[in-house]
Amino acid sequence: MNAADALIQAGRALVEAGLSPGSSGNVSIRTGDRVLMSGTGTRLGALEPTDLAELSLDGTHVGGARPSKEVSLHLALYAKNPTHTAVVHVHSPSAVALSCLEPWSEHSAVPPLTPYALMRVGQVPLLDFVPPGDPAMGELITGSRHPFRAALLANHGAVVSGEDAPTAVDSTIELEEACRIALMTLGAPRRLIAADQVAAITQRWNMPWTDDAHQ
Known part of the structure; x- marks a missing residue:
């Protein structure tokens, strides 16, 4: 499948989800x-x-349609994760809602509630608000001291990268579910996955997670 077909298929999968x-x-x-x-x-x-x-890769428009105003967001995530070849940015309901709340921790807005989010996404920091399309959004990504393949953009939505388009789409779907569960359990006494288990899962699946004791 060529890149155009893969991108078109990814777009349809995101809408279907x-x-x-x-x-x-x-x-x-x-x-x-x-x-x-x-x-x-x-x-x-x-x-x-x-x-x-x-x-x-420097953002110069070399052909085709007029690009989205979020070019800097995509290019910054490619720079942060050089082995990744796809980036998804969505305004999905649960991700947007969670991005409007204070984060669970400095390194992840999403608490470790299910193993699946840890296996497919890892930590998800909340980046400060900047207006959509502002190049400063890219600077927040490249300037973050935490490794990540997904982040929430404050009061805006989510951005996710992956090794290929299907992986980026699947990770985005998993992130939305993790945000939904975080919202559903908000204010209740949560049973978080223990820190040693979080470390074991994220290491096993090669997902980013910052040790809570060394943030």
Whole structure:
């Protein structure tokens, strides 16, 4: 499958999962020194090849549709995770809602409530609010001292990277579920997964997690 087809398929999968209402959200795929990205104002569930923008890794628009204003967000996550080739940004309901609350900890807005989020996402820091499209959003990602493949953008939504497009989509779906469970248990006495088990799971699945004792 070529990059355009993979990106179109990823967009449809996100909409089918209920994570991209209206024309919100964007997705990209990196191939070598080029990034293919959904164009501005497009609906992820109805993408066509003419809706895709081609960019260089410095953000220069080299062809196709007009790119989303969130270019810096995508490029920063590729820079943070050089082996990843796909980035998803969504305004999914639970992720947005949790991004409007104070984070569970300095290194993760999402508490360790289920093993599945630990296996597929790891820690999810909450990044400070900046207006959508502001290049400062990318600087928050590259400047963070914590490793991560997913983050919540304060009062905005989520961004996730993956080794390929299906992985990034699956991780985004898992993150939305983790945010939903965090919201459902808010204010109740939670039973968190023990720190030693969190470390064992994230190490086994090669997911980022900062030791609570060494934040």
